[in-house]
Amino acid sequence: MPDLSIDVVAKAAGVHRSTVSRAFSRPEAVKSETREHILRVAEGLGYTMSPLAQALRTKTSTFIPLIVPDITNPFFAELAKTMTQAADERGYQLLLCVTNGDPAKTDGYFTAMQAMYAPFGIVAPSTKVDTEALKRFDFGHKVVVIDRVEGDDAVPTVTVDSRRGIMLALEHLHGLGHTSIGYVSGIAGTHTAQDRMDAYLELSAESGSTPVVLDSGSDLDAGTRGAEHFLEMDNPPTAIIAANDMVAFAVMSALGQRGVRVPEDVSVIGFDGLALGARFNPPLTTVRQPIADMGHIAIELAEKQNADGSVDHIVLEPELLVRGSTSGPRK
Amino acid sequence: MPDLSIDVVAKAAGVHRSTVSRAFSRPEAVKSETREHILRVAEGLGYTMSPLAQALRTKTSTFIPLIVPDITNPFFAELAKTMTQAADERGYQLLLCVTNGDPAKTDGYFTAMQAMYAPFGIVAPSTKVDTEALKRFDFGHKVVVIDRVEGDDAVPTVTVDSRRGIMLALEHLHGLGHTSIGYVSGIAGTHTAQDRMDAYLELSAESGSTPVVLDSGSDLDAGTRGAEHFLEMDNPPTAIIAANDMVAFAVMSALGQRGVRVPEDVSVIGFDGLALGARFNPPLTTVRQPIADMGHIAIELAEKQNADGSVDHIVLEPELLVRGSTSGPRK
DNA sequence: TCGGTTGCTGAGATCGGTTGCAATAACACT
DNA sequence: AGTGTTATTGCAACCGATCTCAGCAACCGA
Incomplete structure (x- = not known):
């Protein structure tokens, strides 16, 4: 590759650099005949413009x-x-x-x-x-x-729409007959995380049930802690909404290790819709984000x-x- | 940001472009006194070299x-x-x-x-x-x-070392008392995938047991197919080695959906050592790659x-x- | 036929650096 | 003092494009 620059194409095509440049980046500014010729020559040489040079100049x-x-x-x-x-x-x-x-x-x-x-x-x-x-x-x-x-x-x-997502989850769970629904929060700090949590709190209250936040930590161990908290409760919720799929995974895993079965003993629903969820054990019900x-x-x-x-x-x-x-x- | 170029730094420092350039990219070629001065000035201006320009030239x-x-x-x-x-x-x-x-x-x-x-x-x-x-x-x-x-x-x-990895898995399983160990292959086409499979085949034979390849497909559905194949067998293996963690997940998930429990009914071991494996249900035993x-x-x-x-x-x-x-x- | 567009192409400066070469200064040695 | 390094720095060409400006030819209407 003898270093293909715009000049070699220009020479090969018998035109000036600037014309070659135009042929590529502003085609309408070049007589179609010339342009096609140039493009053909370039093609033949296997030439492509240097993104670096372009970036520098423009x-x-x-x-x-x-x-x-x-x-x-x-x-x-x-x-x-x-x-x-x-x-x-x-x-x-x-x-x-x-x-x-x-x-x-x-x-x-x-x-x-x-x-x-x-x-x-x-x-x-x-x-x-x-x-x-x-x-x-x-x-x-x-x-x-x-x-x-x-x-x-x-x-x-x-x-x-976080609120809508949580609503979907809640409705699904209500439809299944759940009335006591817990929540494990996810990556904190994000506005969306905040929004989901808020939505859960509000919507729960609206539907008359008391919200149960099992954990509000930010890291993945929130799942584990949430599960532990769940086990310590006298009257644990029958379903858990996780702020995102990863947390849901963690929750299910922690629950599983402690002998709690999903969904038999408790339902879990995530938020994200990761493809991975379909391969989890059990496959995760979730609110899908597009x-x-x-x-x-x-x-x-x-x-x-x-x-x-x-x-x-x-x-x-x-x-x-x-x-x-x-x-x-x-x- | 009045477009910080090497020239403005040069002017500000009272030296030539080339000296500034050297101060940055070949420090030993500039008198330490000058260099420090230049660096200080640059620092003050908040100047950094353009990686694009550098790339273009060099x-x-x-x-x-x-x-x-x-x-x-x-x-x-x-x-x-x-x-x-x-x-x-x-x-x-x-x-x-x-x-x-x-x-x-x-x-x-x-x-x-x-x-x-x-x-x-x-x-x-x-x-x-x-x-x-x-x-x-x-x-x-x-x-x-x-x-x-x-x-x-x-x-x-x-x-x-693929062979070593498979050996580790096999030894672990043997140590646990397994004698009939199946295999589900992973992303095909890779040499390592090939190597793992070959190692499984060879090492199984060496240890006197007959290898059972449950699926040799390339995609993730290999897991599902492997699980199905497993269920159809009269005398299924008591353990399964998956060519990689993702396939192991798929296998466990498919198994789980069909009522087979891991590790009670069958042991599963993966290959990769993904952090995710620790959060799976159950947590995945696996051969860790560094x-x-x-x-x-x-x-x-x-x-x-x-x-x-x-x-x-x-x-x-x-x-x-x-x-x-x-x-x-x-x- | 001539001034006035319009269309297309070439010249050359420029983007922000690098680097071989020349110039100068400083220092060493005889 | 004279000459031969050696350390520093400036000069200017160059990397591979873009783009303004100018030049030139063809075209238009009166």
């Missing part, structure tokens, strides 16, 4: 950072999957940024994204802190957030903002996914 | 593509996690590339990585095809593979190759992780 690259707290969490993994797809459909390259919940890292990624002229970035926050970091950067570089954001204004967001859509929409929002400056806040509808972890109450 | 960037078939598979997710960490410890940026098993995509990523002067890439293959794609690119750009590679020569690799090490080593190998041209093939030792999915045989 001050806008195709690198888009995906900032997540933990790629190991299947929710973020699924998000990453659909995002990569959406991304390279549109010629973007996803930069995987894992913060591990460390705000310093988040900051670092933001400055890095400026440095490489990222047109925008996607943030799936673990804590409110992440979204606050945004402000320090004046939104100078556009970002879209997979969560609600305090104040709901300057930055585009996409989320699912993760795939979220990825595409996030990118669309970003592009839209770049185009006309509009910042939208999309709220998607969740959906109930009934699998094997819920059934009628024990007695 | 023809080597800090972008390193991580090519995986499916980030949704926790094995690759864990790999990605440790790799991002290893990567940004050394100032690299990970580009997430998901092939979905499509060789065309793999090819695309290879050309892309050339275009952006990636110093090397990491490939965690789904099929042998992936490794063959490498040859089409003359290894012109360095790549290290998380798998064994046909011929074992031109490209650095890191894997764990995934975190693999990530770091992969990057080290790549750097080493770039430095002195050496290509190494590292084989790591697996380790048994006993959790709850194995116990003595039923009767």
